[in-house]
Amino acid sequence: MVVIVKDRKERKPSQGRKKILIERIEIKSNRQVTFSKRRNGLFKKASELCVLCGAEIAVIVFSPAGKAYSFGNPHVDSTISRFLNENYQSNHELAIRPPIIYHRHGFSVPEQ
DSSP states (O other): OOOOOOOGSSSSSOOOOOOOOOOOOOOOHHHHHHHHHHHHHHHHHHHHHHHHHOOOOEEEETTTTSSSEEESOOOOOHHHHHHHHHHHHHHHTTTOOOOHHHHTOOOOOOOO
């Protein structure tokens, strides 16, 4: 058996990944494709954090069209309920609530 190994110097160097500008994508179809890919990447990173660290995570994303997507470990509902209940109970005496609490209970968020 003969193995032929090419010398690295013979290959053209690749340009690697290019830095992209973080600004709104104007072409709607390109924006939707980017949203889908990045949403999947975000959910994958959240899943990895759960596996590596044992974290409980809830991620909710709304598409430009208004459709909701969610990822949760163990479940989105239980993680958000836990967050809301713990924050509501611990902050109730201080009358300080995170904005998500105000939204859930129909209060207007105070200006800070």
